[in-house]
Amino acid sequence: MTxxxxxxxxxxxxxxxxxxxxxxxxxxxxxxxxxxxxVERTGYVPNRMAGSLASSRSRMIAAIVPSTVMSVFMQxxxxxxxxxxDAGYQLMLGQSSYSVEREEALLEAVIGRRPDGIxxxxxxxxxxxxxxxxxxxxxxxxxxxxxQTPIDMLIGFSHLEIGRAVAKHLIDKGRxxxxxxxxxxxxxxxxxxAFQQVARAQGLGEVFTVNVGDSxxxxxxxxxxxxxxxxxxxxxxxxxxxxxxxxGVVTEAKARGIHVPKTLSxxxxxxxxxxxxxxxxxxxxRINGGDIGRMAAERLIDRAEGRKVDKPIVDxxxxxxxxxxx
Amino acid sequence: MTxxxxxxxxxxxxxxxxxxxxxxxxxxxxxxxxxxxxVERTGYVPNRMAGSLASSRSRMIAAIVPSTVMSVFMQxxxxxxxxxxDAGYQLMLGQSSYSVEREEALLEAVIGRRPDGIxxxxxxxxxxxxxxxxxxxxxxxxxxxxxQTPIDMLIGFSHLEIGRAVAKHLIDKGRxxxxxxxxxxxxxxxxxxAFQQVARAQGLGEVFTVNVGDSxxxxxxxxxxxxxxxxxxxxxxxxxxxxxxxxGVVTEAKARGIHVPKTLSxxxxxxxxxxxxxxxxxxxxRINGGDIGRMAAERLIDRAEGRKVDKPIVDxxxxxxxxxxx
DNA sequence: TTGAAAGCGCTAACAA
DNA sequence: TTGTTAGCGCTTTCAA
Numbered sequence: 001m002t003x004x005x006x007x008x009x010x011x012x013x014x015x016x017x018x019x020x021x022x023x024x025x026x027x028x029x030x031x032x033x034x035x036x037x038x039v040e041r042t043g044y045v046p047n048r049m050a051g052s053l054a055s056s057r058s059r060m061i062a063a064i065v066p067s068t069v070m071s072v073f074m075q076x077x078x079x080x081x082x083x084x085x086d087a088g089y090q091l092m093l094g095q096s097s098y099s100v101e102r103e104e105a106l107l108e109a110v111i112g113r114r115p116d117g118i119x120x121x122x123x124x125x126x127x128x129x130x131x132x133x134x135x136x137x138x139x140x141x142x143x144x145x146x147x148q149t150p151i152d153m154l155i156g157f158s159h160l161e162i163g164r165a166v167a168k169h170l171i172d173k174g175r176x177x178x179x180x181x182x183x184x185x186x187x188x189x190x191x192x193x194a195f196q197q198v199a200r201a202q203g204l205g206e207v208f209t210v211n212v213g214d215s216x217x218x219x220x221x222x223x224x225x226x227x228x229x230x231x232x233x234x235x236x237x238x239x240x241x242x243x244x245x246x247x248g249v250v251t252e253a254k255a256r257g258i259h260v261p262k263t264l265s266x267x268x269x270x271x272x273x274x275x276x277x278x279x280x281x282x283x284x285x286r287i288n289g290g291d292i293g294r295m296a297a298e299r300l301i302d303r304a305e306g307r308k309v310d311k312p313i314v315d316x317x318x319x320x321x322x323x324x325x326x
Numbered sequence: 327m328t329x330x331x332x333x334x335x336x337x338x339x340x341x342x343x344x345x346x347x348x349x350x351x352x353x354x355x356x357x358x359x360x361x362x363x364x365v366e367r368t369g370y371v372p373n374r375m376a377g378s379l380a381s382s383r384s385r386m387i388a389a390i391v392p393s394t395v396m397s398v399f400m401q402x403x404x405x406x407x408x409x410x411x412d413a414g415y416q417l418m419l420g421q422s423s424y425s426v427e428r429e430e431a432l433l434e435a436v437i438g439r440r441p442d443g444i445x446x447x448x449x450x451x452x453x454x455x456x457x458x459x460x461x462x463x464x465x466x467x468x469x470x471x472x473x474q475t476p477i478d479m480l481i482g483f484s485h486l487e488i489g490r491a492v493a494k495h496l497i498d499k500g501r502x503x504x505x506x507x508x509x510x511x512x513x514x515x516x517x518x519x520a521f522q523q524v525a526r527a528q529g530l531g532e533v534f535t536v537n538v539g540d541s542x543x544x545x546x547x548x549x550x551x552x553x554x555x556x557x558x559x560x561x562x563x564x565x566x567x568x569x570x571x572x573x574g575v576v577t578e579a580k581a582r583g584i585h586v587p588k589t590l591s592x593x594x595x596x597x598x599x600x601x602x603x604x605x606x607x608x609x610x611x612r613i614n615g616g617d618i619g620r621m622a623a624e625r626l627i628d629r630a631e632g633r634k635v636d637k638p639i640v641d642x643x644x645x646x647x648x649x650x651x652x
Numbered sequence: 653t654t655g656a657a658a659g660c661g662c663t664a665a666c667a668a
Numbered sequence: 669t670t671g672t673t674a675g676c677g678c679t680t681t682c683a684a
Contacts, residue, residue, distance in 0.1 A: 002677055013655045018679065028653060043461060048438040049379050050677030053660050058375060060418075068404045070599055074395045081394070081421055090435060092386075093419040095407055109416060112374040113386075135369060218600035244600060251605050273396055274544035274570060279577050328661055339671050344663065354669065376661030379676050 001044045009038040021046060052114070061300050062092040062110040064103065065121040070244065072270040072289065073121045076143070079293030080119060087301050089116070098185070098214065104129040111136050117300030122187070123147050123156075139303035141296040144287070145187060146315060153299050153312040155292045159187045162285050162318055163194025166239050166267055169320050171202060175237035175265055179208040181224040181245050183216045188241035191269070195239055208232035212245065221248015222255075229256075236264055237326065243268035243275055243284055250280070250325055265326035280324030287318050327370045335364040347372060378440070387626050388418040388436040390429065391447040396570065398596040398615065399447045402469070405619030406445060413627050415442070424511070424540065430455040437462050443626030448513070449473050449482075465629035467622040470613070471513060472641060479625050479638040481618045485513045488611050488644055489520025492565050492593055495646050497528060501563035501591055505534040507550040507571050509542045514567035517595070521565055534558035538571065547574015548581075555582075562590055563652065569594035569601055569610055576606070576651055591652035606650030613644050 007017035012031055020027045020035035027035075038044070052058040061084055065073045081091045094110060096103035107129040110118065117139040124130045124142060133140060133151060140152040145159065170178065178199055182188040196207045210227050212220040221240065225248070228235050240246040246268030253260050260266055260280055268275065268284040275282035295316070299309045333343035338357055346353045346361035353361075364370070378384040387410055391399045407417045420436060422429035433455040436444065443465040450456045450468060459466060459477060466478040471485060496504065504525055508514040522533045536553050538546040547566065551574070554561050566572040572594030579586050586592055586606055594601065594610040601608035621642070625635045 004677080014677090015656085015679075016654060019654085022679090026653080031654085043458065045434065045437050045458070045462070047379075047440060047677055049375055049384060049440055050660090051679070053373075053375050053379050053662085054677075054679040056660070056679095068394070068407070069400045070396075074400070078394045078421060081419065082423075085420065085432070085435070088435075090439065091419055093407065093417055094411065095404060097408075106411070108371070109411070109414075111371050113416060114373060114375055132369065132371070136371070217603070219603040222603060247600070248603065251603065255605050274573070277544040277548060277574065277577065279581050329663095330661080340661090341663070341672085342670055345670085348663090352669080357670085373661055376676090377663070379678085380661075380663040382663095382676070 001042050003044075003046065006035065006038045006042055006044045009042065010034040056114070057304065058114050058116055059089050059304075060092055060113065060115045061089050061117045061119060061297070061304075062094065062113070062115040063119040063121070064094045064096055064106055064110070066096050066098045068093070068095050072242065072272075072287070073144070075289035076121065076293040076296075079290040080297045081293075083294050083297035084301070087297070089297075089301065089304075100125070100127070107133060111138065114138075116304035117141070119143065119296050119300065123154075124151060139300055141300060143292050143296060150313065153296075153303075153309065155295050155299075155314045155316060157287060157316050157318050159190040160194045162269070163191035163196075164198050165318075165320055166191070166285060167195045167198035169322065170237040170239070170265055170267065170326065171198070171204075173237070173261075173265060173326065176204055177232065177234045177236045178204065179210070179228045179232055179235045179238045180240075181210045181212065181221060181228075181238060181249060182241035183220075183245070184211065184213045185241065188269075191241065192239075208235060216242060216244060218244050218248040218251065221245035221250075222252035223248075225249045225252040237266075238264065239267050241269055243270045243272040243282060246282060246284065246325070247278070250278075250282070260325050267326045271321060275321075276323060278324075283323045283326035284321050285318050286321045288316055291316050327368050329370075329372065332361065332364045332368055332370045335368065336360040382440070383630065384440050384442055385414060385630075386416050386418055386439065386441045387443045387445060387623070387630075388420065388439070388441040389445040389447070390420045390422055390432055390436070392422050392424045394419070394421050398568065398598075398613070399470070401615035402447065402619040402622075405616040406623045407619075409620050409623035410627070413623075415623075415627065415630075426451070426453070433459060437464065440464075442630035443467070445469065445622050445626065449480075450477060465626055467625060469618050469622060476639065479622075479629075479635065481621045481625075481640045481642060483613060483642050483644050485516040486520040488595075489517035489522075490524050491644075491646055492517070492611065493521045493524035495648065496563040496565070496591055496593065496652065497524070497530075499563070499587075499591060499652065502530055503558065503560045503562045504530065505536070505554045505558055505561045505564045506566075507536045507538065507547060507554075507564060507575060508567035509546075509571070510537065510539045511567065514595075517567065518565070534561060542568060542570060544570050544574040544577065547571035547576075548578035549574075551575045551578040563592075564590065565593050567595055569596045569598040569608060572608060572610065572651070573604070576604075576608070586651050593652045597647060601647075602649060609649045609652035610647050611644050612647045614642060617642050 094106040210224040271286040420432040536550040597612040
C-alpha cells in the first residue's frame, strides 16, 4: 500500500493525496473526503522513512542516557518522550552504560539515522564524537550539568552549588563530622569537592570519603556505612551521591540501632519518587527532571521546525529537600 | 556528504563504495583501502534512512511499555536495547501510560516508521491496533504474559500460576488471613483471582482486597495497609501487585510497631534490584526481565535477517523469592 | 487548488 | 570483483 495506490483510488495525483493527508487545509473539502475514504478503505499507513528522505526531516529525536534501570534520568526521558510524541515525534533511546567508548559508538550510529535532534543526559567531553556531532549540524541539548562550552543548547544546574548547599544545610543542623559516599561519576566528584571546600572553610575536619565505583546499589550504601563506622566512627552526617546509596546507609544505621536523624544525618541526591514516604523520609537534593525533559523537547522541536530558540541555555536549579533523615 | 562524493573521491562507483562500507569482504583490498581513506577524509556518515528505504530494512526495533519510570519492565528494555545495539540495531521507545488509546496511537505511529520488529510489554488486546499490526507483517514479540492467541511471538509467564504459588507459599508459612493490595492492571487482577481461588479451596476466609488504581506509589502501599487494618484487622499476610506497594505496606506496619514477618507476612512482585538488601529483605516474585529482553531481541533480529525462529513461544517462568518479609 | 517532473541517498538486480 | 540501471515512497519545486 503506497501513496500511489491511495491517490489512484481517490482519482487524484499522489502529491494531492499527500497534501490531503499532511495538510488537510490546503485541499478542497471534496478532495479531502475522497482521499480520506481511500485511506480508510485501504488501511494505508504512510511510509515515514520515504517521507523523511524526501523532506530531510525524520521527526525522530535521539536520547542517550547512561542507564535506564533505576536511573535518575528516567523522569526526564519519560517527559521528553511524551512531549515529543504529542508533537508527532518519536524517540530513539540509547544507553551508554557509563562508558565513553559506547557513548561514541552510539552517537556515531545515531547520527547516521539523521535525527532532527539529540538529547544527551550529561555533557559530552571533547573527542571524536563531539567533533562529529558538531559537524553534523544536528540540534543538540546537553543536560544535567552546566558548562561554558556547550555543543549547542543546555538545560542543567550546578553540581558545585549543590555540594555547597548540602554542606551548609548539614552545618546549619549542627553537624560537624562529615562523610561522603559516592559512585564513580565525575559530577558526583564535583559535588563532593565543593562539599569538602565548605567544610574546610568552616574549620571542620577532613571529610571521610567512600567510593563505591560502579556499584550503585543499596547494598553498597550499607557496606559504605560499615566502612565509615570503622574509618571515621565519629561521623554524624553523610552525603551520598544517590538516593539509593542513602537508603543503604539509613538501612544499615537502623539495623545497628543508630538513630537517623538523631545520631546521624543522611542526605541523598535525586529524590526518588518514594523518598518522601519512607521511614524516616529521605532528605535529598531534588532536581526537576520532568522540567528538563519538557524544556529539552520544546527546544528540539522548535529547532526541527525552523524556529529560533529564545533561551538555549537554562539553569533549572535544584532544591534541598529537608525531610526526616537530615 | 553522500556516498556519491566518497565514491568519486575513491575513484569507484557508488555501489562499490557502498559494498566497501557494508560488506568489506566482497571487495578487493585495494578498493577497500581507497574507500576507507575517502570516508576518513570526508567524515562521511552513511544516511541510514536512504539505505533503509532502498533495502526496506530499517534496522530499527520499536518497544512499547506502559511506563519508563520505576517500572518493572525497564530491565527488559535495557537488555533488549543492549542486545539490539550490539547487532547494529537501534531502539525506538514508546510509552503508553497504561492507556489503550495511547497505545493504539503509538502503534500507528510506529508502524509508519517501518521498524523491522516490535516489542510489546504485555499482550495486545483485540482492536484496531492489533488488526493493523497483524496486517503490517512486522515481526512482533508480546511478553510478560501468556496467551493462546499471540499476534506472533511470545516470551512470557503465567500470572495465574504466580497467584497460586504465592498463596501456597503463604499458606505453607502458616498464614490464614489474607489481604491483597493491587494497582489497576488486568494482569494483577488475574494473579489476585488465582490467589483467592487457592485460599477458598483451602477453606480460608475471603481475601480482603484494596485497589489503588493508578496510584502505584509507596504512599499507596502505606495507605492500603491502614485500610486493611480497619477492614480486616486479623490479616496476617498481604500480597501486593508490586514491590513498591509491598514496601509501603512494610513501612507502615513497622511505623505502627507491627512486626514483619512475625505478625505479618508481606509479598511483592517484580523483585526490585534493592529488595534483597532492605530490612527486612523483601519477599517477592522474581521475573527474569533480562532474559525476556535478550530472547526477544534475538528473535526479532533473526526474523529481520530472514532466519527462522525455532522457539517463537517461550514460558520463562518465575520464582518465589522467600526473604525476610515472608 | 491541483498536478508534472525531478530527486532525496541509497541498494537490489542484473550484466560485464 | 566491479559497474549500470532502476527504483524504494515520498516531498519539493515549479507550472498550470
